[in-house]
Amino acid sequence: MHTQSHQDNTGLAAPHLALSRNVARTISHELSRTLLAIDTPAQVNTGSREYHQAEALKAASDVAFQFTAQAKKQAKRKCLGHLIASLSSSKEATSE
Structure with a gap:
């Protein structure tokens, strides 16, 4: 019985993780777009x-x-510039 519930939880964890990554990407994209609308960001180092x-x-x-x-x-x-770069860094980290 315990093994059965563990397998069910494992099966649900992967879609949940993928959904979380998609939500994070969407939020990062919208936040980047909003920040860009405020002003032109300065170029920053990686x-x-x-x-x-x-x-x-x-x-x-x-x-x-x-x-x-x-x-x-x-x-x-x-x-x-640094705020937008930090969002880009988090996008790259979630795609790995």
Whole structure:
């Protein structure tokens, strides 16, 4: 009896995992599209998702310390670039 329920659970786990990956890809795509609509992101170097998240946080906090509108805009664009890159990194990780 216990073996039967384990097999049933295993059979359901694979479709559930695939559904979760599809949902994650859809959310990442829509979020990337929304971020791109805000402003043109700055070009950023390649890196891991964690790297881009840390750099986005740093750039976001740098905005407050910028004095000119141009410097603030540049910091915002850098933040957007890293946020979008972190989403791209997570897409690549889920497709592996």
